[in-house]
Amino acid sequence: MSITLNTLHAGKLDHDFLALLLEKYTSADDRLVEGVRIGEDATVIDMGSRYVVAKTDPVTFTTDHIGYYAVHVNANDIVCMGARPKWFLATILLPERCRKKAAEDIFAQISRTCRKEKISYCGGHTEVTAGIVRPIVVGHMLGEVKKERILLKRHVRAGDHLILVQSIPIEGLSIMAREKAAELKEQFSAEFVLKCQKMLFNPGISVREYARVALQTATVHAMHDPTEGGVATAIHEMAMAADLGAVIEREKIAVLAEGKLACEYFDLDPLGCISSGSLLLAVPYKSIDPIIKAFEKRKVPACDIGKLVEKGEGLVLRDGAKKRRLPLFAQDELVKIL
Numbered sequence: 501m502s503i504t505l506n507t508l509h510a511g512k513l514d515h516d517f518l519a520l521l522l523e524k525y526t527s528a529d530d531r532l533v534e535g536v537r538i539g540e541d542a543t544v545i546d547m548g549s550r551y552v553v554a555k556t557d558p559v560t561f562t563t564d565h566i567g568y569y570a571v572h573v574n575a576n577d578i579v580c581m582g583a584r585p586k587w588f589l590a591t592i593l594l595p596e597r598c599r600k601k602a603a604e605d606i607f608a609q610i611s612r613t614c615r616k617e618k619i620s621y622c623g624g625h626t627e628v629t630a631g632i633v634r635p636i637v638v639g640h641m642l643g644e645v646k647k648e649r650i651l652l653k654r655h656v657r658a659g660d661h662l663i664l665v666q667s668i669p670i671e672g673l674s675i676m677a678r679e680k681a682a683e684l685k686e687q688f689s690a691e692f693v694l695k696c697q698k699m700l701f702n703p704g705i706s707v708r709e710y711a712r713v714a715l716q717t718a719t720v721h722a723m724h725d726p727t728e729g730g731v732a733t734a735i736h737e738m739a740m741a742a743d744l745g746a747v748i749e750r751e752k753i754a755v756l757a758e759g760k761l762a763c764e765y766f767d768l769d770p771l772g773c774i775s776s777g778s779l780l781l782a783v784p785y786k787s788i789d790p791i792i793k794a795f796e797k798r799k800v801p802a803c804d805i806g807k808l809v810e811k812g813e814g815l816v817l818r819d820g821a822k823k824r825r826l827p828l829f830a831q832d833e834l835v836k837i838l
Contacts, residue, residue: 511831512728515740533650539741540653541577541725542643550644553583557727558638561774561834564678565700566637567609572706573727573776574641575617579711580723580779581652583645588614590624591638598628598635606635617708653741656722656782661807662738662746663781663791665710666703666800667754668731669763672773672834674700676762679838687765696758703800705776710800714779717794718787726775729829732817733772734780736828739808739815742782748806748826750819766837772829782808 513521515538522536533551534544542555555577559569567590575585590610594603603626614621624640677684677696684693707725714720722742726734731753739746755763755770763770783791788804795802806818815826 509831510835511829512733514830515736515828534652537653537741539724539737539739541580542583544581544650544652547644551583551647551650553578553581553643553645553650554641556638556640558636560636561832561838562675562678563634565609566635567606568613568700569705570637570639571610571613571617571619571641572704573725574639575619576705576707576725576776578641578643579708580725581643581645582649582711582715582723583643585617585619585641585643585708587620587622587642589622589640591640592624592626593629593632593636593638594627595632595634596628596630602635606637610637617706651720651722653722653724653738653782656738656742656744656808657784658744658808658810660721660782660784661788661804662735662748663714663783663788663802664731664753664778664805665707665714665781665795665802666778667756667759668726668778669759669770669773669775670699670703670756670777671705671727671775672730672770672832673756673759673762674705675774675834676766676837680766684762684765688761692758696762699756699758699777703777707777707779710779710795713794713798714781714791718783718790720781720783720787720791722782724780724782726778726780728774728832730770730772730775730833731778731780732769732827733829734775735826736815738780738782742808743811744808745811745813745815746806746808746826747813747816747818750817752803752805754801754803763833768833768836769827769829770833771827772833774832774834
């Protein structure tokens with residue numbers, strides 16, 4: 501099969517095209533425990549007594565607090581593998597005529613966030629890049645985990661249930677409120693916009709504490725962080741990595757009241773909006789009640805939204821009495837307005 505030369509659009513690559521690229525051009529050795537796989541959050545390397553988990557992810561939708569975003573979106577993917585984020589590197593690309601203060605602010609944001617999370621900000625690369633109009637930060641996170649604690653999507657089984665921790669789309673709503681503040685103030689209010697902006701920090705986009713609670717409460721087979729393409733695409737990715745299908749109940753997916761209003765105004769589907777700050781858990785049936793109760797005690801929304809099934813059953817979204825294919829958002833819904 502040859503690669504076609506069709507035009508690419510903003511957002512993630514089409515899964516079929518990406519799978520072709522990964523199969524054709526990537527490689528592995530005998531120390532690579534988990535390499536390239538659509539839906540897997542990071543690479544896992546055998547370092548003897550422990551595994552090192554490695555991840556790279558850019559921040560491209562927003563410039564406000566971009567250093568904070570970069571640390572957390574990369575740390576989340578390390579956490580989803582059951583590992584502890586330890587070392588962070590950043591490639592910082594600045595537009596021409598960028599002010600020195602803007603560059604220093606990004607460094608300060610990264611440093612401040614890493615210190616708070618007990619992560620070492622230990623390297624990277626910074627340059628002024630021709631052709632870009634705003635800063636871009638590409639994060640690179642390394643973590644480590646005991647071998648028996650690694651979480652891989654291939655450990656997921658048909659019959660496992662999917663628990664969604666926290667409402668959606670926290671990150672998407674925060675970005676809307678920061679990048680489209682003036683428009684949202686006219687439609688709603690300044691207080692509404694400020695509240696949405698603050699969701700970047702409260703409840704926040706880190707899933708580290710949610711992962712800790714889940715892992716200490718009951719058996720978890722895998723975790724996944726819904727980023728670009730939202731929770732719907734995250735479910736597709738988890739199912740693809742596990743070679744399974746899924747049946748999802750639309751009404752069980754908790755959407756923030758403010759998120760519902762903003763998405764309706766911009767005509768966006770919240771299921772396809774970038775949703776860092778929420779966490780997907782694949783768990784056996786016996787783990788559902790204890791995990792949900794553990795989050796209820798902490799006043800954090802958590803709900804059993806469906807289950808993984810055999811691949812031949814497909815990916816289905818039940819919306820009341822209606823059934824349709826679970827949508828796949830190769831392009832995040834926010835791209836429509838940014």
